[in-house]
Every structure is written in structure tokens, then in C-alpha cells.
Amino acid sequence: MQYSIWDKDFSAWLIAARSEQVTKKKVYKRKIMKKEIVLFRDNSGTVSALKDQCPHKGLPLSQGKMRDGNVVCGYHGWSFNGSGSCVDAPCLGSKESCPSAKVDSYTVKEQDGWIWYFHGDDKEVLAGGPPSFPKDKKWRWFELEKEIKAQPHFILENSFDCTHACFVHAQLFRNGPAQTAYAELEETDYGMRVETREDDGRKVRITKYLPWKGKEVYHTDEYFQPFTAYVNYHFGIGKHRIILTCSPEDENTTRVFTRTGVQAGIFSSLAALILRVLTPIIISEDVAAIQGQAHGYKTHGGRYGHMRDADIPAIWMFSLYRRFFENRKIEEKRTKKITYKL
Ligand code: FES
Numbered sequence: 001m002q003y004s005i006w007d008k009d010f011s012a013w014l015i016a017a018r019s020e021q022v023t024k025k026k027v028y029k030r031k032i033m034k035k036e037i038v039l040f041r042d043n044s045g046t047v048s049a050l051k052d053q054c055p056h057k058g059l060p061l062s063q064g065k066m067r068d069g070n071v072v073c074g075y076h077g078w079s080f081n082g083s084g085s086c087v088d089a090p091c092l093g094s095k096e097s098c099p100s101a102k103v104d105s106y107t108v109k110e111q112d113g114w115i116w117y118f119h120g121d122d123k124e125v126l127a128g129g130p131p132s133f134p135k136d137k138k139w140r141w142f143e144l145e146k147e148i149k150a151q152p153h154f155i156l157e158n159s160f161d162c163t164h165a166c167f168v169h170a171q172l173f174r175n176g177p178a179q180t181a182y183a184e185l186e187e188t189d190y191g192m193r194v195e196t197r198e199d200d201g202r203k204v205r206i207t208k209y210l211p212w213k214g215k216e217v218y219h220t221d222e223y224f225q226p227f228t229a230y231v232n233y234h235f236g237i238g239k240h241r242i243i244l245t246c247s248p249e250d251e252n253t254t255r256v257f258t259r260t261g262v263q264a265g266i267f268s269s270l271a272a273l274i275l276r277v278l279t280p281i282i283i284s285e286d287v288a289a290i291q292g293q294a295h296g297y298k299t300h301g302g303r304y305g306h307m308r309d310a311d312i313p314a315i316w317m318f319s320l321y322r323r324f325f326e327n328r329k330i331e332e333k334r335t336k337k338i339t340y341k342l
């Protein structure tokens with residue numbers, strides 16, 4: 001069902017870009033929380049974010065270029081530094097000086113290979129900094145990014161909805177309900193955590209592609225309010241981690257950053273290679289389902305219905321999502337055990 005965050009007053013750190021996307025050489029354009037911004041690095045490598053509009057005659061700064069760590073507007077060559085101040089205007093009259101023009105600037109912070117953008121005005125959230133999801137050096141990592149036509153909660157809920165894998169990923173991941181899953185849910189200070197165990201990992205189709213035989217499969221799915229899902233899979237000796245974070249662009253569009261890691265001892269490189277091939281396919285299957293779902297609720301309206309036990313993790317996540325935007329604290333933390341066919 002639809003749920004809008006756009007009339008809510010909230011503060012959060014959101015990923016604007018991956019570190020390697022923002023350089024000293026080019027102005028990098030992004031849309032985040034309905035704001036069109038440009039990101040760039042000054043000569044010291046520090047990242048800045050400015051509104052994508054020149055205060056002179058309105059050209060998008062993204063049509064400009066970088067020079068000496070400043071953005072140079074493509075229309076009349078005015079230059080702006082990382083705090084948005086005009087530092088040079090070439091075509092001045094003999095008695096004129098550089099105008100005191102200033103472009104709106106935004107708070108950004110580079111951390112763990114991502115550039116985080118601060119939305120809101122809560123000083124505590126600002127001072128707390130972005131959540132930390134570092135890349136363990138012993139793991140193999142790769143990054144993906146996708147623009148999805150859906151509100152963030154549809155995307156996040158998908159991570160807590162295990163049974164879809166039997167159908168959406170029937171070819172690659174699972175091959176129909178084959179066994180019993182046992183899930184333990186708990187609400188936490190940051191959101192929630194679900195641990196799901198399965199009887200026999202050999203019944204999970206994806207384990208066939210792995211270079212070792214993973215008998216036991218279990219995974220923990222965590223929700224970090226408001227926009228992150230943190231999934232850890234254990235396939236026998238192999239560990240597989242997905243960090244998925246949503247950055248809303250506007251009512252209908254969400255940019256999703258995923259960081260995938262794998263650790264499987266001597267098989268790590270091979271496992272990473274396999275996952276690099278499979279993950280984009282699995283994500284595109286999810287995107288088709290999520291966009292279809294979002295389109296359906298936008299067109300027809302309606303609410304979720306006829307929830308079964310297997311839906312409880314996603315329902316809890318959605319309820320915590322709404323609680324975040326409605327400023328309702330997690331006071332009485334719930335726990336629950338469920339079983340269902342998977
Ligand atoms: S519009 Fe940017 S310098 Fe004139």
C-alpha cells in the first residue's frame with residue numbers, strides 16, 4: 001500500500017553518491033529529497049554539495065566544469081567554492097568586484113566509501129553522523145546502484161519478505177517451497193532483526209552454484225530506520241552480506257545503493273565472481289516485482305490484505321518505518337517466533 005514520507009518532518013543521513021563517483025575533475029549531478037544538487041571535490045579532496053542553479057542567471061551548475069577545486073558556471077564563467085560563495089566573476093566593469101553571490105550549500109559527509117547527505121534540522125541526528133557500514137578488508141565487495149520507480153518502503157519490505165524468492169527468483173535462488181523456515185523476530189533500538197533458519201541448505205537452489213557444499217542456510221535481516229536493510233546470509237562456510245540503502249528522489253523514484261560482500265575462505269574470489277553475475281539478475285527480478293506493486297497501488301489504491309505468518313517480518317518493518325516518520329519511539333519492543341514453508 002502507499003505511504004508518503006513527503007508531508008513528514010524528519011531528519012536523516014541519506015546516501016547521495018558513491019565516493020568514486022565524485023571527483024575533482026567533474027561536477028556530479030544528483031537528485032535527492034526533491035533537490036537537484038551538484039557534488040564535487042575541492043583541491044584537498046573534500047566533497048561539497050551545492051544547489052544545481054547559478055545565482056547569476058540560473059544555469060544549472062551541472063552544466064559547468066571544475067577548475068582549481070571550484071565549480072565554474074558554463075554561462076558566464078562565475079566560480080563557486082565548496083561553501084557556495086562566488087570567488088571569481090570574469091567579465092566585470094572596471095569598478096566592479098566579485099559579487100557576494102552565494103549558492104545554497106548542503107551538509108555532506110564522506111564515510112565508508114559513500115557520500116552521505118543530511119536531510120532535516122535535528123542537531124542530534126546531524127551530530128550523530130551517518131550510520132556506519134564499513135567494508136571488512138577480508139571480504140570481497142562490489143557496489144550496485146539502481147533507480148527504482150517505487151516508494152522506499154516497497155523496496156525495503158522486499159528484503160524482509162522471504163517467500164517471494166521462491167517465485168520472483170524461482171530460476172536462480174529458490175525452487176519453490178521446499179522446507180520449513182523458522183524465524184525469530186525482535187524489535188531493537190535501531191529498528192528490527194529477524195533470524196531465519198532453514199532445515200536443509202541443499203534445497204536452496206543458489207547453493208548449487210557455490211563452489212562448496214553449504215548444508216546449513218540461515219540469515220539475519222535487519223532494518224535500520226529509516227532507509228537501510230542489512231542482510232547477512234550464511235551458506236555453510238560462506239558468508240554473504242547485502243547492505244541496501246534507499247535515497248528518495250521524489251514521490252515516485254528512489255535511488256537504491258547496494259553493497260554486497262562475500263567471505264568464503266579460499267573460495268572468496270570465486271564466490272564474489274559468481275555473485276557479481278547473479279546479483280544484478282536477482283536485483284532486476286526484484287525491481288520488476290517492486291515497480292509492479294508500486295504501480296498497482298498508485299493506480300488502484302487499496303491496502304495490504306490477508307496477511308499470513310510469512311508476511312509478518314515485512315509488516316513489522318513497515319510499521320517501524322511509519323513509526324519513524326510519525327516520530328513514535330520504539331518503547332515496548334516486541335519479539336515473535338514464526339514458521340512457514342519456504
Ligand atoms: S548564469 Fe552562471 S555565471 Fe551567469
Ligand SMILES: [Fe+2]
Pocket residue numbers: 158164165168169282286
Ligand atoms: Fe528478492
